[in-house]
Amino acid sequence: MKLSTIIGNLQPKVITGDAEIDITGVNIDSRQVKPGNLFIAVKGTVSNGHQYIAKAVELGAAAVLVCEDVEVPQGITVVRVDDTEDATGKVATAFYGNPTEHIRLIGVTGTNGKTTIATVLYNMFRAMGHKCGLISTVCNYIEDREVPASHTTPDPVTLNRLLAEMVKEGCEYAFMECSSHAIQQKRIGGLKFVGGIFTNLTRDHLDYHKTFENYRDAKKAFFDGLDKSAFAITNADDKNGMIMVQNCAAKVLTYSTRTAADLKGKIVEESIEGMLLDIDGQEVSVRFVGRFNVYNLLAVYGAAVMLGKEKEEVLRVLSSLHPVNGRFEAIRSPKGFSAVVDYAHTPDALVNVLQAINDIKKQGRVITVCGAGGNRDKGKRPIMAQEAAKNSDRVIITSDNPRFENPQDIINDMLAGLDEEMMQKTISITDRREAIRAAVMMAQPGDIILVAGKGHEPYQEIEGVKHHFDDHEEIKKAFGID
Numbered sequence: 001m002k003l004s005t006i007i008g009n010l011q012p013k014v015i016t017g018d019a020e021i022d023i024t025g026v027n028i029d030s031r032q033v034k035p036g037n038l039f040i041a042v043k044g045t046v047s048n049g050h051q052y053i054a055k056a057v058e059l060g061a062a063a064v065l066v067c068e069d070v071e072v073p074q075g076i077t078v079v080r081v082d083d084t085e086d087a088t089g090k091v092a093t094a095f096y097g098n099p100t101e102h103i104r105l106i107g108v109t110g111t112n113g114k115t116t117i118a119t120v121l122y123n124m125f126r127a128m129g130h131k132c133g134l135i136s137t138v139c140n141y142i143e144d145r146e147v148p149a150s151h152t153t154p155d156p157v158t159l160n161r162l163l164a165e166m167v168k169e170g171c172e173y174a175f176m177e178c179s180s181h182a183i184q185q186k187r188i189g190g191l192k193f194v195g196g197i198f199t200n201l202t203r204d205h206l207d208y209h210k211t212f213e214n215y216r217d218a219k220k221a222f223f224d225g226l227d228k229s230a231f232a233i234t235n236a237d238d239k240n241g242m243i244m245v246q247n248c249a250a251k252v253l254t255y256s257t258r259t260a261a262d263l264k265g266k267i268v269e270e271s272i273e274g275m276l277l278d279i280d281g282q283e284v285s286v287r288f289v290g291r292f293n294v295y296n297l298l299a300v301y302g303a304a305v306m307l308g309k310e311k312e313e314v315l316r317v318l319s320s321l322h323p324v325n326g327r328f329e330a331i332r333s334p335k336g337f338s339a340v341v342d343y344a345h346t347p348d349a350l351v352n353v354l355q356a357i358n359d360i361k362k363q364g365r366v367i368t369v370c371g372a373g374g375n376r377d378k379g380k381r382p383i384m385a386q387e388a389a390k391n392s393d394r395v396i397i398t399s400d401n402p403r404f405e406n407p408q409d410i411i412n413d414m415l416a417g418l419d420e421e422m423m424q425k426t427i428s429i430t431d432r433r434e435a436i437r438a439a440v441m442m443a444q445p446g447d448i449i450l451v452a453g454k455g456h457e458p459y460q461e462i463e464g465v466k467h468h469f470d471d472h473e474e475i476k477k478a479f480g481i482d
């Protein structure tokens with residue numbers, strides 16, 4: 001594709017050299033550059049892409065996109081803009097043929113519920129006969145082809161390449177999670193969304209955003225960018241729900257389980273197997289558990305209706321769908337107790353999943369096994385331990401993904417949040433496998449063991465290495481079932 005076409009919608013820009021050269025690909029990482037590529041120098045949090053231009057040219061870059069004064073070897077076309085981070089999405093989407101002009105893209109943002117909602121919509125629309133794509137924390141899908149996910153929302157080049165492949169495969173819809181990092185870093189720049197969904201806003205990622213207001217405003221920017229032809233579905237029960245859409249040109253729809261809203265839902269009956277719900281005045285039985293999932297399914301229902309689906313068909317398909325990998329998955333022990341694998345790794349998620357477990361538990365106890373990720377928000381650690389202790393009969397604090405931190409330091413940060421009474425019911429075991437085994441050893445018939453924080457993750461990330469580790473496998477081994 002001609003460079004002049006790829007950079008056509010960048011304003012302002014200064015071009016030095018030939019803009020009619022053919023570009024074979026766009027790249028933000030000098031280490032991946034191929035001959036004829038356009039290398040985009042982006043200032044990052046760890047380093048500055050501008051320092052890798054020579055390397056990119058060595059590997060054959062034919063042009064560079066910069067936003068700083070830099071020395072560039074002779075014969076290389078230089079395009080200068082004010083902000084290369086902002087330009088990357090626009091350039092990537094142009095290079096990949098503006099995929100969102102040819103596929104209906106729906107974005108989900110919020111602290112918790114993104115993977116659940118995006119994945120349920122993907123499964124629902126495929127069950128309705130549509131070819132679909134999914135961009136998610138757990139995995140990306142181009143129709144039914146898996147593409148491993150490195151991020152919840154990938155960089156703009158990867159994202160547009162995936163969307164272009166979905167278009168090529170004939171996908172009509174793409175459902176994606178829009179993380180706050182991604183919105184802040186403009187990874188979704190240049191994309192046209194036909195709809196956006198807000199789940200909720202509670203504490204997470206303050207290591208990156210520094211303040212809750214910055215975190216909120218990053219999420220809000222997504223809705224500010226929706227055009228009037230799009231829809232925006234927001235949670236009327238979240239105190240930031242209406243803030244998200246206060247400057248939104250899209251058609252707004254609200255959902256709630258307790259106040260006036262366009263879409264109302266409530267639980268009629270519930271058990272560890274699922275719930276009977278009243279959604280928008282109609283009863284539907286679902287395999288999902290927990291009041292928090294009523295919110296997720298309301299958002300799914302609203303989006304499907306806004307995308308033109310009949311309400312009856314939406315509810316019929318909804319009742320046939322299974323929980324998402326690592327989100328409230330129950331495993332029964334032959335000894336009469338059960339375990340729940342869940343991805344809860346924020347205080348609010350722990351509160352919600354433990355509320356759900358306490359709502360369905362009969363006479364037994366709740367035993368919670370949880371940790372916290374290394375190199376993530378430290379402030380949430382003591383709060384997570386408090387919420388676990390407040391809502392469980394026994395707590396075992398253990399390791400999650402320590403990453404480059406000392407696992408014991410993370411555990412100590414969590415324990416620091418507990419008062420004397422909470423400490424009475426809490427122990428800590430650094431080795432996650434041992435912690436799960438200890439929970440199973442102490443369980444009695446009727447108890448429910450929550451193993452939280454990792455969900456679908458088939459690994460434990462330690463010092464940059466992802467060692468195989470799967471909560472489901474460890475629970476089954478401890479239960480003595482395969």
Ligand SMILES: CC(=O)N[C@H]1[C@@H](OP(=O)(O)OP(=O)(O)OC[C@H]2O[C@@H](n3ccc(=O)[nH]c3=O)[C@H](O)[C@@H]2O)O[C@H](CO)[C@@H](O)[C@@H]1O[C@H](C)C(=O)N[C@@H](C)C(=O)N[C@H](CCC(=O)O)C(=O)O
Nearest residue numbers: 028029030042044045046047049052151152153155179181
């Ligand atoms: C904090 C964060 O989001 N960092 C992301 C960011 O990296 P960065 O800004 O630190 O980049 P950098 O390492 O400083 O490099 C700057 C630039 O130089 C380039 N470079 C770098 C080295 C080199 O040799 N050559 C070169 O060209 C890089 O490609 C980059 O463009 O841009 C990179 C390229 O797109 C991302 O891979 C990286 O994600 C890191 C690995 C990460 O862990 N991100 C997490 C926190 C994240 O994004 N999480 C969210 C939310 C998770 C959730 O709630 O589910 C997600 O969407 O996954």
Ligand SMILES: Nc1ncnc2c1ncn2[C@@H]1O[C@H](COP(=O)(O)OP(=O)(O)OP(=O)(O)O)[C@@H](O)[C@H]1O
Nearest residue numbers: 111112113114115116137292342343344349352353
């Ligand atoms: N609507 C909700 N409100 C509160 N908690 C929720 C909600 N939906 C899910 N959860 C809890 O949060 C956990 C994560 O859910 P999910 O993976 O869908 O969220 P996410 O937004 O994709 O998270 P991440 O930002 O880490 O990718 C679940 O395992 C559950 O404990």
Ligand SMILES: N[C@H](CCC[C@H](N)C(=O)O)C(=O)O
Nearest residue numbers: 345372373374400401453454
């Ligand atoms: N078990 C993971 C969950 C968080 C992963 C994702 N939300 C991120 O922050 O990268 C951890 O706490 O390490």
Ligand SMILES: [Mg+2]
Nearest residue numbers: 114115137152
């Ligand atoms: Mg997710």
